[in-house]
Amino acid sequence: MEDVLNRLTVLVNSPSLRIDKAQAVAEVIKAARAYRWVGLYDVTLEEVAAIAWTGSDAPAYPRFPVTKGLSGAAVATRVPVVVQDVMTDPRYLTAFGSTRAEAIFPVAVAGRVVGTIDVESDRTNAFSRADEEFLKTCTSILTPLWVLTTPRCVLRPIGAGDARPLHDLWSSPAVRRFLWDDEVIPLARTRAVIDQNQRMFGDRGVGLWGVWPADSPNLGGFAGLWPFRDPPDVELLYGVSEHLWGRGYATEVAQAVIAYCFDSFDIPVVRASTDAANTASIRVLGKLGFGFVRRSTVGDLDTVFYELHRRARSRASS
Numbered sequence: 001m002e003d004v005l006n007r008l009t010v011l012v013n014s015p016s017l018r019i020d021k022a023q024a025v026a027e028v029i030k031a032a033r034a035y036r037w038v039g040l041y042d043v044t045l046e047e048v049a050a051i052a053w054t055g056s057d058a059p060a061y062p063r064f065p066v067t068k069g070l071s072g073a074a075v076a077t078r079v080p081v082v083v084q085d086v087m088t089d090p091r092y093l094t095a096f097g098s099t100r101a102e103a104i105f106p107v108a109v110a111g112r113v114v115g116t117i118d119v120e121s122d123r124t125n126a127f128s129r130a131d132e133e134f135l136k137t138c139t140s141i142l143t144p145l146w147v148l149t150t151p152r153c154v155l156r157p158i159g160a161g162d163a164r165p166l167h168d169l170w171s172s173p174a175v176r177r178f179l180w181d182d183e184v185i186p187l188a189r190t191r192a193v194i195d196q197n198q199r200m201f202g203d204r205g206v207g208l209w210g211v212w213p214a215d216s217p218n219l220g221g222f223a224g225l226w227p228f229r230d231p232p233d234v235e236l237l238y239g240v241s242e243h244l245w246g247r248g249y250a251t252e253v254a255q256a257v258i259a260y261c262f263d264s265f266d267i268p269v270v271r272a273s274t275d276a277a278n279t280a281s282i283r284v285l286g287k288l289g290f291g292f293v294r295r296s297t298v299g300d301l302d303t304v305f306y307e308l309h310r311r312a313r314s315r316a317s318s
């Protein structure tokens, strides 16, 4: 079993797309204990959404409300739900007609469930104590699939369930000033950005992460790479709720995103731009080690452009 756990550790920390890692991980878990099907899911405030699963059989419900099914029970209680005979459990949502036993293991970080591992068997009473121990160890080894962590924060990809708190953050006067040129955007636009974000994470492994300070249940900010310009080029983007400003949060979370991008993808440079008047943001870029590239007018905005090269980062951290 140690072999399997080592393989999972290597896989989850390997430099490849999250969805590919999740699928490979699901296959390893399935093969390790001869399960019939294994799926990995994201959990947000509103829904449970499949990331990847074994084989070519998509689950009947690739996404469902966070309160539903055995998953809903595991998320609400933050403890594993193991059902040895699904026919006797009214909470069970049929995914495959042949499922007889199902176990849902929640992945919790800083008191919040961010994902689940869903394991199904075609035998009743399929799960032994050894299975439970194995799956519990898997949840801790696999945590990096769901989150980035910093000394004070947990970051996870923003999903549909985050629309309202993200919209409130983006609508606040201090944050929208430079982010949305002071416009209060419609909620539908926030939702459209989130849809695009989910596609970005699926296709490219990057996008916007939500930031939750470990001492609060509320969304405190966001950070990530986002496409700007025409033709689109991804740039570093971040923002923090005003009550947290000036305490190093933006620098801390942006550092985690940059480390993830350089460590996971073969990219030589991370770019960033900001309004020339956004002094705090320019200071953050300076603290992160970005170098000034140029200043130009984009639309009618006086904009400054910065870059952080992989080799400069290696030098700074050596």
Ligand SMILES: CC(C)(COP(=O)(O)OP(=O)(O)OC[C@H]1O[C@@H](n2cnc3c(N)ncnc32)[C@H](O)[C@@H]1OP(=O)(O)O)[C@@H](O)C(=O)NCCC(=O)NCCS
Binding pocket: 174, 175, 176, 178, 179, 237, 238, 239, 240, 241, 244, 245, 246, 247, 248, 249, 250, 251, 252, 274, 275, 278, 279, 280, 281, 283, 284
């Ligand atoms: C820009 C922003 C992300 C900074 O967040 P933060 O958590 O306060 O950032 P940090 O605490 O890591 O660093 C801010 C730095 O700017 C400095 N700063 C803040 N306001 C400043 C000002 N008006 N003039 C000069 N420096 C300023 C702070 O003193 C600090 O530097 P220091 O550590 O050397 O003291 C935050 O102001 C924000 O969310 N703004 C709205 C969204 C935004 O503009 N995003 C930028 C991309 S469009």
